[in-house]
Amino acid sequence: MAIVILSRGKCGLSRCITLYLVAMATADLMVIFTDVILYTIISFHFPGTYMDTTPARSLLLVLLSAATDVSVWLTVTFTFDRFVAICCQKLRSKYCTTETATVVLTVVSVVLSLKNIPLYFIYEPEYIVDDVPWGNTISLSFYTETAWVAFDLFCITLTPCFPFLLILLLNALTVRSILVTGKIRRRLQKSSNCEDRNDPEMEKRRKSIILLFTISGSFVVLWMTRVLHFLYYRITNKHDLTGPGHIAEQTGYMLQLLSSCTNTCIYVVTQTRFREQLRDALLYPFTAVVAWFH
Numbered sequence: 456m457a458i459v460i461l462s463r464g465k466c467g468l469s470r471c472i473t474l475y476l477v478a479m480a481t482a483d484l485m486v487i488f489t490d491v492i493l494y495t496i497i498s499f500h501f502p503g504t505y506m507d508t509t510p511a512r513s514l515l516l517v518l519l520s521a522a523t524d525v526s527v528w529l530t531v532t533f534t535f536d537r538f539v540a541i542c543c544q545k546l547r548s549k550y551c552t553t554e555t556a557t558v559v560l561t562v563v564s565v566v567l568s569l570k571n572i573p574l575y576f577i578y579e580p581e582y583i584v585d586d587v588p589w590g591n592t593i594s595l596s597f598y599t600e601t602a603w604v605a606f607d608l609f610c611i612t613l614t615p616c617f618p619f620l621l622i623l624l625l626n627a628l629t630v631r632s633i634l635v636t637g638k639i640r641r642r643l644q645k646s647s648n649c650e651d652r653n654d655p656e657m658e659k660r661r662k663s664i665i666l667l668f669t670i671s672g673s674f675v676v677l678w679m680t681r682v683l684h685f686l687y688y689r690i691t692n693k694h695d696l697t698g699p700g701h702i703a704e705q706t707g708y709m710l711q712l713l714s715s716c717t718n719t720c721i722y723v724v725t726q727t728r729f730r731e732q733l734r735d736a737l738l739y740p741f742t743a744v745v746a747w748f749h
Contacts, residue, residue: 457719467728474556475533482526483715489519509580509588521571537667542632677714681707
């Protein structure tokens, strides 16, 4: 629903922002489809199907990892785009365009998808029945060979550590720029006796800031448990399979998946026109029936 509404371009957002939001919604939908539906629900409720064979599960894990990477990094690219729009006035006219957004979204999606292809080759079958490999387990070479260890470290740094820190940094710089700019504009208004007038530029920035901070802020909050548990496990090399550590791990995993479902709620809360379009879409079947009878 969010993808359709945003694609119509009637939410009062620029074409550049709309492209990012549609791409993010699509990536989040792919995470839900691959991770929640295919990997979790179908595998749990329908065991013994083709989805449990080693090739299918290996391919699914590649798609799952790629969807997660793309979803995370599209949030980063959106945060950077809004950082440039708010803080870099000279660069804004060149970077915050539809053409640039299209190139950035395409490159990020293609590169991150290609980056996950090697993951297909790290899995081995758990058992073989009638020459058909079933299940999957990570091969020992993944933990011992230098190339695989380096690749694993690269994947960990790429997602989620670096995006997490990058979003925090960009938001901090954005807040700093907003505070400085706000003080300067208030001084100018005071010196020109325009204190009571509305500032359309600040009002425009305020709406953009609300959208930026709610999207990136929810990402940081919902990924925090996952990142903290991951760092604790990597530093201490302790993996709890039954106690509080396991509960924290599963809670972080649940919150990570939940982050793929929050953006639509954010659009509804922060964007008046999106709410209007969503209301019209939900009421359309009833209005169509009433119009048909009339």
